[in-house]
Amino acid sequence: MLLYTCKTAPSPRRARMFIAEKGIEVPMQEIDLRSGEHFSDDFRRKNPYATVPTLELDDGTCISESDAICTYFEALQPEPALMGTDPKSRALVSMWNRRVEFDGYLAVAEGFRNKVSAFKDRAMPGKHPVPQVEALADRGAQRYRDFLEDLDQRLGESEFVAGDSFSLADITAFVTVEFAKGALKIEPGADQANIARWHAAVSSRPSAQA
Ligand SMILES: N[C@@H](CCC(=O)N[C@@H](CS)C(=O)NCC(=O)O)C(=O)O
Structure with missing residues (x-):
């Protein structure tokens, strides 16, 4: 698993905070939005929308949208619950x-x-x-x-x-x-x-x- 992120951007911070609250260790790779690294062919093969955060799973599936990434981790590890319990x-x-x-x-x-x-x-x-x-x-x-x-x-x-x-x-x-x-x-x-x-x-x- 690998989370593509950018330290200075707000959306990836939502995913990073969520992961930190869960106490899950996720390897992360910085994408340089300033130099346009997210528009590279390599990154757009992972996420055609060219945005971070993007989560790449071990089977190659790529999930973008911070809400979707949070939903994934909530299902993977329900505690502590961050998206409700009932x-x-x-x-x-x-x-x-x-x-x-x-x-x-x-x-x-x-x-x-x-x-x-x-x-x-x-x-x-x-x-x-x-x-x-x-x-x-x-x-x-x-x-x-x-x-x-x-x-x-x-x-x-x-x-x-x-x-x-x-x-x-x-x-x-x-x-x-x-x-x-x-x-x-x-x-x-x-x-x-x-x-x-x-x-x-x-x-x-x-x-x-x-
Ligand atoms: N709705 C998306 C928004 C993602 C988004 O807009 N990410 C910004 C960084 S905060 C980005 O990748 N921007 C690239 C660009 O401006 O071209 C999410 O929640 O993940």
């Missing part, structure tokens, strides 16, 4: 994780990739050229601010994003908040005390270093 909690983790991904993670990506010159004609990840749209940079930043408001409200209702237990939804939200600090230069507001409480707790987990 029908209700599984559905709630899935619901919150998707909300965080759509409203938070994708908003930051939209704000970042439509603004930075390094992503000219690569406003979306993947093999197809996609032009930047200036207005989407502002929209992404605004959507992320709205997300922070919603996240703070949610974390005022429960200890973790999907309820009483730490889950994949917390990993996605934590990675999103860290991503936004560098990419959009936006941090949670000083008045968002629920995020501050939750962020300190997640930061103190060893997996936050993954």
